[in-house]
Amino acid sequence: MNSIEVDHLTKKFGDFVAVNEISFQVREGEIFGFLGANGAGKTTAIKMMSGLLQPTSGKAIVAGYDVTTQAKLIKRNIGYMSQRFSLYNDLTVFENMQLFGTIYKIPRTELKQRIMDSLAALELTKQANLLVNSIPLGWKQKLAFATAILHKPKIVFLDEPTSGVDPIVRREFWNLIYQTASTGVTILVTTHYMDEAEYCHRISIMADGNIRLLGTPEELKQQVGVSTINDVFVEYVKH
Amino acid sequence: MKELRMILKKEFIHIFRDRITLLLVLAMPVALVLLFGFTISTDIHNARIAVLDHSKDSQSQAFIQKLSSSNYFQIVSYPNTETEIDFQFKENNIKLAIVIPHNFESQLEKEHNTTIQVIDDVSDLNIASILNNYVRSVVLDFQNEYNESITHGEPFSITTKMEYNSNMESVYMFVPGIITLIMILVTALMSSITLAREKETGTMRMLFITPVKKIYVVIGKVIPYMIISFISTIVIIVISVFVFKMPLNGSIFFLLLLCIIFMLTAASFGMLISTISTTQLDAMMITMMGLFLPTVLLSGFLFPLNSMPMVFQVLANIFPAKWFILAIKDVMIKGSGFFDVWPYLTILFGMAVIFISISLKMLDKRN
Numbered sequence: 001m002n003s004i005e006v007d008h009l010t011k012k013f014g015d016f017v018a019v020n021e022i023s024f025q026v027r028e029g030e031i032f033g034f035l036g037a038n039g040a041g042k043t044t045a046i047k048m049m050s051g052l053l054q055p056t057s058g059k060a061i062v063a064g065y066d067v068t069t070q071a072k073l074i075k076r077n078i079g080y081m082s083q084r085f086s087l088y089n090d091l092t093v094f095e096n097m098q099l100f101g102t103i104y105k106i107p108r109t110e111l112k113q114r115i116m117d118s119l120a121a122l123e124l125t126k127q128a129n130l131l132v133n134s135i136p137l138g139w140k141q142k143l144a145f146a147t148a149i150l151h152k153p154k155i156v157f158l159d160e161p162t163s164g165v166d167p168i169v170r171r172e173f174w175n176l177i178y179q180t181a182s183t184g185v186t187i188l189v190t191t192h193y194m195d196e197a198e199y200c201h202r203i204s205i206m207a208d209g210n211i212r213l214l215g216t217p218e219e220l221k222q223q224v225g226v227s228t229i230n231d232v233f234v235e236y237v238k239h
Numbered sequence: 240m241k242e243l244r245m246i247l248k249k250e251f252i253h254i255f256r257d258r259i260t261l262l263l264v265l266a267m268p269v270a271l272v273l274l275f276g277f278t279i280s281t282d283i284h285n286a287r288i289a290v291l292d293h294s295k296d297s298q299s300q301a302f303i304q305k306l307s308s309s310n311y312f313q314i315v316s317y318p319n320t321e322t323e324i325d326f327q328f329k330e331n332n333i334k335l336a337i338v339i340p341h342n343f344e345s346q347l348e349k350e351h352n353t354t355i356q357v358i359d360d361v362s363d364l365n366i367a368s369i370l371n372n373y374v375r376s377v378v379l380d381f382q383n384e385y386n387e388s389i390t391h392g393e394p395f396s397i398t399t400k401m402e403y404n405s406n407m408e409s410v411y412m413f414v415p416g417i418i419t420l421i422m423i424l425v426t427a428l429m430s431s432i433t434l435a436r437e438k439e440t441g442t443m444r445m446l447f448i449t450p451v452k453k454i455y456v457v458i459g460k461v462i463p464y465m466i467i468s469f470i471s472t473i474v475i476i477v478i479s480v481f482v483f484k485m486p487l488n489g490s491i492f493f494l495l496l497l498c499i500i501f502m503l504t505a506a507s508f509g510m511l512i513s514t515i516s517t518t519q520l521d522a523m524m525i526t527m528m529g530l531f532l533p534t535v536l537l538s539g540f541l542f543p544l545n546s547m548p549m550v551f552q553v554l555a556n557i558f559p560a561k562w563f564i565l566a567i568k569d570v571m572i573k574g575s576g577f578f579d580v581w582p583y584l585t586i587l588f589g590m591a592v593i594f595i596s597i598s599l600k601m602l603d604k605r606n
Binding site: 050 | 241242245246249252253256257440441442444445446447448449450451
């Protein structure tokens with residue numbers, strides 16, 4: 001089963017083509033790496049897939065819904081976490097999760113249970129009543145991820161989730177991603193760390209609004225004839 | 240609805256955890272009223288004056304009596320010549336001098352007409368013009384009494400009467416102005432700044448990617464500040480009535496209803512600003528230039544509208560403050576009810592409807 005099906009998706013801002021007829025599919029439970037230089041069109045593509053931005057042309061089916069006509073249903077079934085930490089700093093860990101959980105209409109008692117469970121899994125139970133402001137960035141990112149999957153979305157969009165955190169937290173974060181994917185949740189992740197790209201099931205490399213390469217990390221390395229994804233990336237974004 | 244409640248709860252947490260801002264927002268109205276009431280007050284009590292009485296008859300004595308019994312003046316000297324008056328001005332001993340002509344009484348009786356000379360220290364134009372007005376009102380009083388006392392002959396013909404604010408208390412003029420400013424500052428400025436802050440930090444993006452209705456996010460921002468500015472308004476009214484003895488001739492409930500309607504107008508303007516501005520600086524500049532300055536300058540609160548060039552008088556009509564100040568003055572001082580001020584209410588309400596519908600359109604367009 002494919003949980004994301006993108007078909008000739010295009011977004012133009014005036015004369016500028018931000019995303020140019022991209023097509024790809026992502027399977028359920030797959031970790032899909034969405035790579036590309038800054039300004040390659042990744043964020044625009046994610047915005048269209050998450051129902052925030054209407055495509056100029058083309059089609060995208062996300063979690064079984066059409067992005068042009070069923071944006072509301074898509075929003076209900078996806079989670080999103082951004083490169084910039086964007087929970088409320090002056091709310092406690094618990095209050096942040098309660099806020100977003102309530103917005104996704106999770107029933108009160110169940111929400112409380114889910115928050116407690118997910119905090120326990122992150123070993124953040126003791127910090128539940130601390131202001132988010134006062135916890136380290138690495139924990140914040142894990143918290144943001146836990147909040148993004150609180151409503152049990154079918155797909156999670158992670159926009160550079162690990163930028164600015166230390167290697168240990170990055171490793172822990174990827175363990176979380178694997179755990180989540182193993183329960184059947186599809187993960188679409190963008191990153192600038194090429195070692196992280198190796199962790200993905202499949203990756204695509206975007207440049208100038210087009211998808212230049214698509215495949216498993218092994219396939220891409222063979223195809224380009226280099227030994228690391230880093231070299232693949234440099235080779236392809238250069239042109 | 241549950242989502243809206245949750246968003247409101249979050250906004251109140253933001254407000255209560257930011258102690259300094261909360262303190263500022265709550266203390267500002269009190270400070271403003273007290274500041275205006277006690278220091279920037281344009282009322283002058285017991286101004287030091289000199290009276291040069293050339294006539295020294297019973298009527299001139301009665302007039303001097305009238306002057307000194309008013310609260311406005313304190314007669315500190317009775318010079319005999321005009322050079323003495325000059326000297327007193329130079330010494331900065333007096334603010335104003337009055338010269339009663341020779342034959343004051345007989346001129347009044349025979350010609351029903353006489354001239355009193357008033358000499359002002361115009362180095363402070365404001366004070367001079369206020370004192371002049373005071374003298375005029377004392378003269379009027381004196382004329383009225385004189386006319387009543389004579390049973391024969393022609394009375395004086397001047398009949399100007401000050402109907403409202405007869406003792407010219409300036410507190411009546413600035414209380415409505417302060418209420419207006421507070422409501423704009425708190426409702427429009429605070430809500431638009433905090434909304435812009437969410438755009439800056441990226442939390443807005445998080446909210447908009449969820450299925451929550453955008454209108455809930457905006458309403459949730461505005462309502463807490465409406466409540467705070469409503470509390471402030473009540474505090475201002477209480478202080479102005481009990482400390483500065485401002486009359487409250489209209490119905491208090493109607494007055495509060497009026498305030499709520501204006502709050503809605505201010506809030507709707509805040510919504511509009513929030514939707515068009517992307518940074519806190521934008522939000523602040525737009526509120527300041529688009530709402531705050533026009534309110535201070537063009538509402539008739541500090542500067543009387545009818546002495547402005549026609550362009551500005553017309554321009555003043557498009558800002559809500561003018562209409563609110565007209566209405567609140569009528570209700571508090573004249574005791575007007577709904578049937579007297581409904582045109583103002585309709586204008587304010589209409590503006591709110593227009594601002595809200597524009598900002599809803601903009602919200603839909605964005606993202």
